[in-house]
Amino acid sequence: MIPPTLPAPHLVFVGLMATGKSTVGRRIAHKLSWEFLDTDDEINRLTGRTVRQIFETDGEDFFRQVEHDVLTTACRLTTPHVIAGAGGIILRADNRQLLKNSRFVIWLNAPLHVLVERIGQRAVKGDGHRPLIDGNPAERLQKLYLERESLYREVSSIEIDVEGLQIQDVIDKVLIETGLETKS
């Protein structure tokens, strides 16, 4: 375990659903030869249940507790990881504190219409792991954005607007802005 005064040596992505956290994170981890951890996947692995199943059977509060436990464990890892934090990871104050103590926190941001286009019809029908936007993704995402914008800003040191960018453009920006490109 690392002493609490040392930052966790991780690069963490935060942001709303469909901003590309997992895709970008996984590719950057590969490029840097770091481990990759996606908090939703980890929850799935640990509980043997999907995000949707947990929401439906135990409710959001239980999900947020498991999410917190996963983030806490991840932040104690001493080898550098790229972590894709799920959209709501910034909701708890204790999570925000953990995030602020990580080496880099990157907020992937995008105008709502971009996210709605990306999510599209999947959410109207009930997208796999996103029960919070079932039915009316545009309206629900807007509500989430308004509730969370200041929290993403609070924890992040770098903000990247992904509108109009290809995955590779986002990766390049992350590597330049963190200064990690020269060390890879």
Ligand code: S3P
């Ligand atoms: C959530 C985001 C989802 C998933 C769950 C709740 C949120 O993850 O954890 O549906 O509260 O924003 P992604 O951000 O990976 O879609």
